Amino acid sequence: MNATANVDPNEIAKFSELAHRWWDPTSEFRPLHEINPLRLDWIIAQCGGLAGKRVVDVGCGGGILTEAMAHAGAEVTGIDLSEKALTVAKLHALESGAPVHYEMIxxxxxxxxxxxxxxxxxxxxxxxxxxxxxxxxxxxxxxAKPGGTVCFATLNRTAKSYLFAIIGAEYLLQLLPKGTHDWQKFLKPAEITAWAETAGLTPKAIIGMGYNPLTKRYFLTDDVAVNYLIALAKW
Incomplete structure (x- = not known):
């Protein structure tokens, strides 16, 4: 791995340890499986459909979203720096028949x-x-091509996100392994927007994602205080 790459080796090691469980919907990656349809539909809406489009999934991990976009008709490339996660992604694509190209870069x-x-x-x-x-x-x-769409999903750095994403998700509900996230690394939408505009991107839409512990269901919401997705256009 390039020593100057924008990567935290501890983060790569953390997710590599769990890579073999990526496609187990009852594992630590259960939340990713459950939010995947919501994310996919939102991405499709933001880019006007995926059929026939070239897509790259940056930080694709085991390929949950990557495969879904391929099945929606896109020509998809997934890139990641975890060799173990990419191995799992490639093997699953062989089993599912998803036409995805993966690359460790x-x-x-x-x-x-x-x-x-x-x-x-x-x-x-x-x-x-x-x-x-x-x-x-x-x-x-x-x-991205000029006129293309860039979509990010991340967590907001708020008191509510510390309560819900760290205390709630990792310790009380145990939806995620303890230590999955570092609250200080969470990003406010204004920070992402500022960096994005400097890079030539214009904000298009933002939406939050919530979780109901009683129904155990995720949903999209106007509240972006915890998890959120943001779409930007390149002009």
Whole structure:
């Protein structure tokens, strides 16, 4: 791995340890499976459909969203720096028949090789795990074609997110392993928007995601104080 890559080795190791459980819907990755349909539908709405479009999923992990976008008709490439996660993703794609191309490479390096290439760029739950999120945002902007759509999903740095995403999700409800997130690395929408605009992206839409512990269901909401998705356009 390139020593100058925008990556935290501890974060890669943390998710690599769990890689074999990525496609188990009852595992630590259960929340990703349950929110995937919500995310997919929202991304489709923001980009006017995925059929026939070139898409790159930055920080794809085991490929849950990556495969879903391929099944929706997109030509999808998934990139990540976890060799174990990518191995799982490739094996699952062989089993499911999803036409996905996977590559182990940093977003910044991939952007240098493929500037202005993709109709849609997705980067889900990655910005809060890298040392320099602004660098990742610049790379995603560079990968998008003019007129393309870039979608991020991350967590807001608020008192409510500490209560719900750390105390609630990791310790009380045990939806995620303890230590999955570092609240200080959460990102406010204004921070992402500022970095994105500097990189040539214009905000299009933002929406929050909530969880009902009684029904055990996730839902989209206007409240962006905890989890949120933001779509931006490259002009």
């Amino acid at each position: 940093a977003a910044e390096a991939f952007a240098e090789m493929h500037p202005d290439t993709f109709d849609v760029v997705t980067c889900m739950e990655m910005l809060e795990h890298v040392p320099d999120p602004a660098s990742t945002i610049r790379a995603c902007a560079k990968l």
